Amino acid sequence: MKYALLDRGDRLSRELSEQFQTQAKARGLIYDEEAPDTVVSIGGDGTMLQAFHRYKELLDRVAFIGIHTGHLGFYADWQKNELVELLDLMASSEPRNIHYPLLHVDIVTTEGKETHLVLNEFTLKSGDGTLVSAIHINDEPFEMFRGDGIVISTPTGSTGYNKSLGGAVIHPSLEALQIAEIASINNRVYRTLGSSVILPKHHHCDIVPPDPGEELIIGVDHMLMALTGVRSITCRVAEKKVTFARYRPFTFWNRVREAFIGSV
Ligand code: NAP
Numbered sequence: 001m002k003y004a005l006l007d008r009g010d011r012l013s014r015e016l017s018e019q020f021q022t023q024a025k026a027r028g029l030i031y032d033e034e035a036p037d038t039v040v041s042i043g044g045d046g047t048m049l050q051a052f053h054r055y056k057e058l059l060d061r062v063a064f065i066g067i068h069t070g071h072l073g074f075y076a077d078w079q080k081n082e083l084v085e086l087l088d089l090m091a092s093s094e095p096r097n098i099h100y101p102l103l104h105v106d107i108v109t110t111e112g113k114e115t116h117l118v119l120n121e122f123t124l125k126s127g128d129g130t131l132v133s134a135i136h137i138n139d140e141p142f143e144m145f146r147g148d149g150i151v152i153s154t155p156t157g158s159t160g161y162n163k164s165l166g167g168a169v170i171h172p173s174l175e176a177l178q179i180a181e182i183a184s185i186n187n188r189v190y191r192t193l194g195s196s197v198i199l200p201k202h203h204h205c206d207i208v209p210p211d212p213g214e215e216l217i218i219g220v221d222h223m224l225m226a227l228t229g230v231r232s233i234t235c236r237v238a239e240k241k242v243t244f245a246r247y248r249p250f251t252f253w254n255r256v257r258e259a260f261i262g263s264v
Contacts, residue, residue, distance in 0.1 A: 001029050001090060004036035006051045008043025012069045016080055017042050020067075023084065027091035038090070038245060041076060042067045045160070048075035049221045052119045052242060059117075063097055063245035065090075072258050074159050077250050086247065095245035100172040101201075103154050104238035105220070110212055110229035117238055120157030120221045123182075124207060124233065125149035127215030127226055130185070136206040137199065143192045147184035150207060152177055152235045157221075159256065167196040171252055175201040175237050204236040 005020060007013040020040065021031060039062050041051040048066045055062050066076030067083070078086050089095075103118035116122065125131055131149050135142045153162040155170040158178055163169060167180040180196040199205060208231070209216065215228050257264070 001038055002032035002036050003029055003038040003040055003090075004033045004055065005031070005040045005042065006047060006054060007041075008047045008069065010043070010069070012080070013043045013047070016067065016069060016083065020083060020087070023087050024090075027087055029087075029091060036062055038063055038065060040065050040067065043069055043076065045073040045075045046222055048073070049119055053221065053223070056117050059240050059242060063095065063243040065245050065247075072255065074156060074255055074259065075244070077255060089247040093247065095247045097243050098246055099241040099243050100156050101154055101175045102238040102240060102242055103152060103157075103177055104236050105152075106234045107218070107227070108231045108233075109227065110231065116220045117240065118154060118157070118220055119242060120160045121151050121153035121162060121219070122233075122235060123149060123151045123161065123217075123219030125182070125217040125219075127217050131216075132210060134208040134210070135179070136208065137197075138203050139206070142205070144190065145181065145184060145192050145207075146190040147181060147192070149182040151180045151182060152205070153180065159259065162196070165196070168198065169256055170198065177205075177235060177237055179205060179235075199237075201237040204234055207233040207235070 005017055007017040039051050039055050041048045067078040068076035069080050105116040105122050107114045133145050135145055151161050155172040155174055158170040162178055162180050165180040167178050176198050178196055178198045184192040212229050212231050215226055216230050218225055218227055
């Protein structure tokens, strides 16, 4: 097995990363930053987002594993005291690979088109106060949004920003995207649905700002960027999926319970 490793950069994650490399070498695992077949993230779910974007060009051939140096995460579901167990399994057995849906975003600007692959969510806010944008679903006008912003998430991202906005938690076996509103203005003049909307794989949505001259702030997972000249943004479930290597069962609903509810 050839693996790459990315850690959060704090002392504990760095120490664990060093231990991992020493013990991996002793078990015959090869460190290969350029062409790994397994990418190990040590830190938190945020670290996994960074690992994903670093290796997203290799999605067809890599599987990700996350070790959490704090509490259990959604992508980082091994804990720091389980390092030896994980390494033994990596050295001696084949994992069950599971595949999770991603979001594909095309942004058409006055300069051309840019495309993003998203693991958690795509966010859109105005660079200057209230965001105004038309939302179309499958090329039909759906609503005129006015408010703080829009978050479009993947099923695994549904437990992140989306959940804080009152969006539903979606099981990642469902190939879907979810549109959630951030503080929409709803009165006699402006009207949105007010609840989040879940689209299946064969549907898409377009966000069309009325003025391409306006500065927008777009978020692709943990990365924020300012963009002007935006004509339209199209979001759909991506053709590609991300693969996670599972060496033991840990169901999605157990992860949700552990993260948000605790013992019952
Ligand atoms: P951050 O602001 O440092 O951390 C945000 C928190 O979200 C961390 O506790 C992180 O877990 C957790 N998280 C990330 N992905 C998650 C997921 N799929 N399900 C449940 N929790 C998740 O930012 P960051 O570490 O760079 O992560 C960026 C993410 O933060 C975004 O993709 C977005 O989902 C989330 N976010 C949430 C809000 C909100 O809830 N109001 C606002 C902005 C962004 P770890 O501690 O394990 O890393």
